[in-house]
Amino acid sequence: MDWTRILTNVAGEAFAPATAAYALAAIGLNVHFGMTGLLNFGQAGFVLLGAYSYAITAIAGWPFWASVLAAIASAVVFGIVLGIPTLKLRGDYLSIVTIAAAEIVRIVSRSTSLTELTGGNSGLSGGDGFKKSFEALCPFPDGTTTVWLWTYPNCTSGSWWLRVAAWAAVAIGCLLVWRWMRSPWGRVLKGVREDEDAVRALGKNVYGYKMQALVLGGVGGAIAGIFYTLPTAVQADSMGRTMTFNIWTILLLGGAATVFGPVLGSVLMWTVFMLVKSVLRDLDLSFISSTQSEAFSWMLVGLTLMLLVIFRPQGILGDKKELAIDVR
Amino acid sequence: MLALVALLALVVHAGPASAATAAPCTPDATTGCVLGTIKTAAGEPAVGVVLTVEGGGESVEVTTGADGTWSVPVTTAGDYTVSIDPATLPEGETLRDPSVTSRTVKVLLNSQSRALFALGEPTGGATTSPTSGASAAPDDGPGPTSGSSTSGGGVTGKRVAQQLANGLVFGLLLALASVGLSLIYGTTGLSSFAHGEQVTLGAILAYFFVQTVGLDLWLAAVLATLLGAASGWLQDAGIWRPLRRKRIGLTQQMIVTIGLSMVLQYLFQFLLGGGRLRIDTTNPTRVSIGPVSLTQQAIVSAGIAVVVLAAVAAFLLYSRTGRATRAVSDNPALAAASGIGVERVIRIVWTGAAGLAALGGVLTGLYFQSTAWNMGGTVLLLMFAAVTLGGLGTAWGALAGSIVIGVVAEMSSLVIPSDMKYAGALLILILVLLVRPQGILGRRDRIG
Numbered sequence: 001m002d003w004t005r006i007l008t009n010v011a012g013e014a015f016a017p018a019t020a021a022y023a024l025a026a027i028g029l030n031v032h033f034g035m036t037g038l039l040n041f042g043q044a045g046f047v048l049l050g051a052y053s054y055a056i057t058a059i060a061g062w063p064f065w066a067s068v069l070a071a072i073a074s075a076v077v078f079g080i081v082l083g084i085p086t087l088k089l090r091g092d093y094l095s096i097v098t099i100a101a102a103e104i105v106r107i108v109s110r111s112t113s114l115t116e117l118t119g120g121n122s123g124l125s126g127g128d129g130f131k132k133s134f135e136a137l138c139p140f141p142d143g144t145t146t147v148w149l150w151t152y153p154n155c156t157s158g159s160w161w162l163r164v165a166a167w168a169a170v171a172i173g174c175l176l177v178w179r180w181m182r183s184p185w186g187r188v189l190k191g192v193r194e195d196e197d198a199v200r201a202l203g204k205n206v207y208g209y210k211m212q213a214l215v216l217g218g219v220g221g222a223i224a225g226i227f228y229t230l231p232t233a234v235q236a237d238s239m240g241r242t243m244t245f246n247i248w249t250i251l252l253l254g255g256a257a258t259v260f261g262p263v264l265g266s267v268l269m270w271t272v273f274m275l276v277k278s279v280l281r282d283l284d285l286s287f288i289s290s291t292q293s294e295a296f297s298w299m300l301v302g303l304t305l306m307l308l309v310i311f312r313p314q315g316i317l318g319d320k321k322e323l324a325i326d327v328r
Numbered sequence: 329m330l331a332l333v334a335l336l337a338l339v340v341h342a343g344p345a346s347a348a349t350a351a352p353c354t355p356d357a358t359t360g361c362v363l364g365t366i367k368t369a370a371g372e373p374a375v376g377v378v379l380t381v382e383g384g385g386e387s388v389e390v391t392t393g394a395d396g397t398w399s400v401p402v403t404t405a406g407d408y409t410v411s412i413d414p415a416t417l418p419e420g421e422t423l424r425d426p427s428v429t430s431r432t433v434k435v436l437l438n439s440q441s442r443a444l445f446a447l448g449e450p451t452g453g454a455t456t457s458p459t460s461g462a463s464a465a466p467d468d469g470p471g472p473t474s475g476s477s478t479s480g481g482g483v484t485g486k487r488v489a490q491q492l493a494n495g496l497v498f499g500l501l502l503a504l505a506s507v508g509l510s511l512i513y514g515t516t517g518l519s520s521f522a523h524g525e526q527v528t529l530g531a532i533l534a535y536f537f538v539q540t541v542g543l544d545l546w547l548a549a550v551l552a553t554l555l556g557a558a559s560g561w562l563q564d565a566g567i568w569r570p571l572r573r574k575r576i577g578l579t580q581q582m583i584v585t586i587g588l589s590m591v592l593q594y595l596f597q598f599l600l601g602g603g604r605l606r607i608d609t610t611n612p613t614r615v616s617i618g619p620v621s622l623t624q625q626a627i628v629s630a631g632i633a634v635v636v637l638a639a640v641a642a643f644l645l646y647s648r649t650g651r652a653t654r655a656v657s658d659n660p661a662l663a664a665a666s667g668i669g670v671e672r673v674i675r676i677v678w679t680g681a682a683g684l685a686a687l688g689g690v691l692t693g694l695y696f697q698s699t700a701w702n703m704g705g706t707v708l709l710l711m712f713a714a715v716t717l718g719g720l721g722t723a724w725g726a727l728a729g730s731i732v733i734g735v736v737a738e739m740s741s742l743v744i745p746s747d748m749k750y751a752g753a754l755l756i757l758i759l760v761l762l763v764r765p766q767g768i769l770g771r772r773d774r775i776g
Contacts, residue, residue, distance in 0.1 A: 302590025
């Protein structure tokens with residue numbers, strides 16, 4: 001077994017663009033669930049809408065920031081459309097409706113009848129040109145750079161530039177959440193999470209606050225969608241329910257209602273995932289094929305989620321007293 | 329009948345016009361391509377065939393275009409399983425080797441890997457000759473993925489009747505699973521996201537008993553149902569009762585069901601692979617009733633569903649345990665105070681619900697003509713839609729909701745592309761919540 005290669009891969013996964021994207025999506029979910037107590041099980045829908053809005057407008061020739069605005073706008077619209085029927089209902093209704101809505105956008109965006117716009121079920125790949133506007137902004141010279149153990153291209157696809165940009169976005173996300181949690185606005189959200197009626201009795205518009213949280217967290221998901229798809233391709237099926245469940249596992253692993261929980265959760269989950277997968281593959285066991293080792297790693301993710309929720313719902317960084325997971 | 333065939337031929341020919349623009353996959357440093365071309369026995373391109381490419385933790389479905397080609401970009405190198413859905417082959421076509429519906433290809437980045445499926449007269453002689461399927465047009469295989477990309481050549485009375493019948497059958501099968509989901513919600517307050525996997529469990533157990541053990545289909549269905557029920561008993565005894573005793577909150581329990589659903593789903597994939605599994609490999613016999621043509625299996629399945637649902641209704645209305653179940657549903661504390669063994673009722677509900685789900689899985693697997701490790705995931709949301717639509721926690725509501733969802737899903741393919749039909753059904757769920765949040769038969773106080 002080649003431990004150097006495995007450990008290099010595993011450590012590389014810790015700062016991969018996809019890890020940053022998952023951290024961003026989990027930061028968004030943290031605004032929903034950790035700060036406000038909304039059971040959003042459709043975060044992948046926000047990610048998907050962000051990714052497609054960005055890619056489609058980028059292919060149409062929009063500049064980078066305009067495409068980012070398009071992604072944000074799609075999340076705002078989706079959040080409002082989703083919030084209107086559900087935010088007045090009880091928590092488990094919200095979870096079912098959000099998961100259904102995320103599934104609707106996935107089914108629609110992979111439909112072959114929209115092939116001209118979304119690429120149908122084969123999605124949009126780099127060949128369609130959605131990465132150009134981002135790569136044009138790259139401040140580094142062309143070529144590849146090796147930093148210690150890791151060699152990546154400077155500007156194209158899964159590049160150093162993408163890593164820098166994605167982690168910068170994660171840092172901004174953490175900074176915002178840190179600010180929000182200490183602001184009067186954040187304290188009202190916390191109040192909504194703990195006791196909606198008490199906040200209502202204080203004359204606050206609970207519905208409005210929930211809507212703001214839903215939209216803001218969704219924007220986090222949409223930005224995650226951009227960084228999730230830039231290294232690879234836009235594929236509706238890679239942004240389905242499994243992604244939502246992964247984001248939940250990440251958030252609960254790191255600790256909901258904390259600033260760095262989502263980041264820690266994402267780094268931890270994907271490095272361990274990579275480790276298990278690579279070790280199983282390298283062991284070359286006769287009874288486990290490489291597809292099976294993948295399935296086995298996913299089983300571990302599911303098991304982690306179960307055990308976490310039962311035995312340590314506050315996650316690694318969370319405070320059990322602060323977060324009662326059982327929102328109404 | 330002729331008109332129907334002509335219409336379907338039109339659908340098949342009109343479809344690819346939009347699909348033809350699908351950008352073929354081009355390999356680059358981060359992308360590898362899995363691709364292939366499917367040609368009919370006569371050498372014409374086979375249009376609208378659905379394939380599933382599975383691997384790297386993902387599953388992607390593609391449909392062949394006007395030139396019979398398909399391609400899928402992948403971003404991780406490794407082994408991928410490509411499976412073909414035989415139900416979507418063009419009329420009269422069969423696989424040359426009907427037993428091989430999936431192949432494994434090794435995919436490298438920056439390169440192309442081909443997966444080939446040859447069509448023609450079966451060489452093994454294992455299946456019936458293709459002519460017997462002459463009336464089975466490709467559009468009739470109502471799998472979760474029926475591939476045609478158009479909404480069809482207009483709405484005719486005949487198509488309306490056909491889709492209505494399909495929808496009713498599908499709704500009845502869906503009801504088997506969702507009644508249990510609703511009863512679990514009613515008695516424990518838990519929305520079980522792992523209920524979809526109970527459905528898959530039934531289907532793959534039936535597959536195992538029929539294809540691996542070689543049992544008769546009827547016996548296999550009974551065994552699968554019983555084992556499914558046993559799994560429900562085990563689940564309650566092993567997970568949910570301890571959690572209730574530990575006073576773990578309902579939201580936490582719900583997230584546990586999500587984790588459980590992931591574990592089970594990937595366990596199925598681990599054990600059986602990502603391909604499509606056909607419980608019954610014979611070509612279905614079709615029966616025409618007036619303007620409607622259904623497979624014999626669909627009619628028998630619907631009959632079984634009606635009988636079983638009636639039995640469940642009778643159980644809930646007239647038996648002692650059934651009345652106790654409804655009492656627990658209404659008010660667990662009051663029920664416990666009046667001497668009902670709440671835990672015993674919950675155990676019975678879990679066992680029965682899992683058994684019903686397994687039976688629903690067997691019948692749905694037969695109705696879709698194939699099953700797969702993630703079938704439950706597809707059905708789960710429709711079940712939730714049905715249960716929420718009917719009113720969370722009411723058994724009758726789940727039945728009514730299922731039939732509405734089944735009919736809406738099938739009828740919606742008259743006006744929207746058929747690969748979007750489940751989106752239509754889920755949209756109904758959201759619209760209903762806007763107007764009547766408690767569902768069709770639900771009570772106001774349940775919505776909080």
